[in-house]
Amino acid sequence: MATVTASAPRVGLPGVLKHRAAQKLLLLALLAAVLVPLADARWASGSWPHALTVDVSKPLADASDWIIDNRDSHPLFLYFFGYISNAVVLCVRAVYLLLLAAGWAGVTAIGAVVAWRVAGVRLAVGTAAAFLACGLLGMWVPTMQTLALMVVAVLVSVLVGLVLGLAAGLSDRFHRALRPVLDTMQVLPAFAYLLPVVLIFGIGVPAAVLATVVYAAPPMARLTALGLRGADKEVLEAVESLGATAPQRLLTARIPLARKELLLGLNQTIMMALSMAVIASVIGAGGLGDRVYQALASVDVGAALEAGIPIVLLAVVLDRITAAAGERAGEAPGSRLAWLYAAVAAVVVALAGRLAGRLDWPDSWTVNLADPVNRAVDWMTAHLYSGVPVVGGTADWAGHFTTWVLDPVRSGLQWLPWWAVLLLVAALAWLIGTWRTALTAVLAMAGIGVLGVWKPSLDTLSQVLAAVAVTLVLGFATGIAAARSDRFERLLRPVLDVFQTMPQFVYLIPVVALFGVGRAPAVAAAVVYALPAVVRITTQGLRQVDPAALESARSLGASSTQQLRQVQLPLARPALLLALNQGVVLVLAVVIIGGLVGGGALGYDVVFGLAQGDLATGLVAGAAIVCLGLMLDRVTQPTQRRTKGGV
């Protein structure tokens, strides 16, 4: 596409049009002036024109029926998927039995010992305390179920990720092919992965494990490739100059040099796997996630919290241990003898537990948290939900938010003619990114229309927009504050650390307690989930502004607001755009899950499809989620994609 270059002086062109942005918009307006009347004349309709939809639910339902009918007879299932399914079940079962055989004392001891050797005494104590807390809450068995599923899923993810990452690290062509796939997978909400695996494997543990693997393997692959490619060129040259063969180069230099990235990849894979293993309770993963899911379904906040706390503890412990391993990667490894002693100690504790006949967590040692929590929630419902003088109540807030923000945005979006929505998407994407990203975004949006889920998608979109707006206002404000005050940042950092490690699912519990069910709590959960990343990226971006530029502004006598407005914010623009992009992606992920707490729209369609066995509805919604995710990512994608940290 030919864009007018600004270099040649053009006589008679108004100054405005010399801006690239203005040129893009002008071109788009020209395009629209030709196409819109045509489109409007043919398919005049506010919503997506019916003539342009393709009904895919029938063939999908047929395919789903066919698979269900043939699952036990067709050779593809008998000799391929069947084996995979059986192997997964067997592995998870084996790990689960192993964990049970070790007993609660043994598992706690092993966890503490690993934490001690990898990360020191403090974390060892923390790990032991976390495991004991799981037991105290009466969640020992579900915790072990989740852990067993996690162990298998993480092992497979790491294996798959390593193989893909090695290939991408060593072959340029494979890297070029793999990267866009990984980029895209990274922006898709976890819910989108559930239905395809259910279609093939049915609801149950194999589907849960495989969905987890698909979700958790990409960061491992990405970071492995990054580590292999980022190795110090001179070191590799030195190794080659000494006459190393290719395998020697790989084993003695490239892989050890990438150790930090590999461990970071392991960390991210574990965190993603935990996040997904919990969400996969919707497709039969069992364990802690299932408890939360069941409790949320009956709006039993106390029970949800009892299962939610172990999830958070597990997340924090796993994150800290693997992160510590990554940070220590460059240092000298500890002595083998210490490991041996540690292992012996763990085995002794496990045996002692076994001999004492205390393998299962004793029932009398549990603390009932659900009842007091539920009483507190009841009290809140009675006193804080509404009618609090002056400030109103939480339910009132939620109601106001729904009436004054969510509803107008939704009806506004649905009122817009379909071509106007497409035009808007194109304009935004092109202004921020390139014509390529704009084209992808428009095609993705059109795909939603073609699938025939225009209306619910716009509903989801309205929630996303509202949540992103709130997130950005809060996030930028907090980020700017943290960038300006060291003390505030120090206070904020541990909070952000904990919030960023928690699985998406967990955020639903407190918002249900506060706001009940509906679209507003879904939006609230999304805001809370996306906020830490936005705050962190904003703070980092502002802090990384060239100190020399800031100093020169200060030497010219700029006030601190002037510094912020004229130096820091403009220079941190790439970081702010990245924060926007990340915010949108994270918000979408949780808004979709919000379908579980009355968020409605696409997320509800997926849950409904799963619950009713109506896979066609679910799959169409899943595809729409993919399109929506792609569209939102591309619309907010800055011209140069930065390598993203975090999720």
Added chain:
Amino acid sequence: MSTPVFSVEGLWKVFGPKGDRVPGDPELTALEPAELRSRTGCTAAVRDVSFDVHKGEVFVVMGLSGSGKSTLVRCLTRLIEPTAGSIVIDGEDVRAMDKTRLRELRRHRAAMVFQHFGLLPHRTVIDNVAYGLEIQGLGKAERRARAQEVVAKVGLEGMEQRRPAQLSGGQRQRVGLARALAVDPEVLLFDEPFSALDPLIRRDMQEEVVRLHSEEGRTMVFITHDLSEALKLGDRIALMRDGRVVQLGTPEEIVSHPADDYVREFVRDVAREQVMTVRTAMRPGGCDGTEHPGALDPDEVVADAIKVVARSGRAACVVEDGRCLGVVDHERLLGVVAGTEPKKEAV
């Protein structure tokens, strides 16, 4: 002169699309670098370079950044594949070597020391030094023992178990040097080894190289952008500009007889009395005497001769193998310092 270790003839390295057509095309080879780039999109890093490196000498390739010197040294062991020309090591054509032969060359005959050291951060000093031997497949005990000797030789005793991150820049480069020495190569290649170091440490390391060379007499090819380093270390210097060798000669030849204005500009600030030898400065012809009190060696630099002459207050004889070659006096010595000595007297 002894037989050449390395013999480089008409070497070209052209980066860019279809770079291999450039060296054979007289029209293209005549182009200036900027023109060549705009015409073909190619960059000629090394252009028609020829030289011999003799056994036991320190051969310095000197030039500013972008002159192609680092590319040149990498071409010698084909870390960068040359585009045209020939490289011969001990009579064997390097460019014709197959993979195994080439690996053999890198393992045993030429080892390289890098600007940023190129150490493996996850290994201890001793394992870094032993790395080349490990690559060759030596057993652990043997390679550790040999590495230990070299570690002692470069003055790193007591640091064997440290990691590169725990060392200073100078110590790291000692590890880099030890790693190259450990494989006992015929030739040591240095790629700007000291330019990342502080001035004082750099001088230490230069003296270390001088010491090692005088002890072992190993052939060295030394790349640098620092003229004083080149003059200090080099037996012969190849001065490069835009991929070509503009002058090749002893330090004294380069300082006293710059080949063109570029070289002249380059050596303008050199302390000539530190480079020029008495052989050049003397008035040739014997002194007719048989006794030569306070005689000077012809290879001594003028700075040392000034001390002798100033102390004795009279002209000094230049004596080689008991034969008087000439005489230096105040006038000749001052002429060297001032740069006004009569031209074309050096033999």
